[in-house]
Amino acid sequence: MFQEMIVVEGKDDTTAVRRAIGADTIETGGSAIGENVLRRIELAQERRGVIILTDPDAPGERIRKIVAERVPGAKHAFLTKDEARGSRGLGVEHASDEAIRRAIDRVRGPEGGVGELQEIEWSDLLDAGLIVHASSARRRERMGELLGIGYANGKQFHKRCLMFRITREEFVAALEQLEREGL
Structure with missing residues (x-):
């Protein structure tokens, strides 16, 4: 079983993530994230850890920002626009299983990469x-x-x-x- 819970935007994203990596998800229901959803994400972070995987567009970035500000320590996975492009639009639900697995493999967190940190100016x-x-x-x-x-x-x-x-x-x-x- 996958340790962290994946924060996604909707049910089609949940279907894609479960198909690709078998992980549990929390759906934000779009960019109007409710207080109850944010509390569930906080609880998930405390208990299992959280990875945010949203669409590579403006609403997805807004969701990512809201969750990241509310849940410090959340990790981030990113799909490129090309990886998330489908015939009906742009989103996690259009990404291939392989692209989702790559995004999870490249997860970034506040602890960052390996090596001595010299801040990028x-x-x-x-x-x-x-x-x-x-x-x-x-x-x-x-x-x-x-x-x-x-x-x-x-x-x-x-x-x-x-x-x-x-x-x-x-x-x-x-x-x-x-x-x-x-x-």
Whole structure:
């Protein structure tokens, strides 16, 4: 049995997650998360741990932010937009079993990666062309994929680097891969 409970948006996401990894889920019912749902997520975090897996879109990010603020220590799993794209839209329910398993394998938590932590500075994002650059949005999207922290605007990307304790080694390795890909 899978230890952590997976926080998802709806019943179709639950079906996809159960099919892929057999985990228990808590459904938020969309971005209007009720107090009762938040209390259940807090209890799940205390008892088993929680992984947030929401759609890679604005409502999914809003849900992720609400849950993360309420439940410190929750872990995060991210699907790329390509992994979550289906013929009827974008969402966890459209992801393949393999994509969901990969997202869970790349889970990030507040404890972060391996290695000595040297915080990523705002100037690192500027030097890497992740902000104030003609291709910064695309570069951040790919860096988010490589680091397993999802897509975000510049300010949120920096916050995620700090929140998920991305090490300088991880950042540099992802940046080198980005450069090899010609982005």
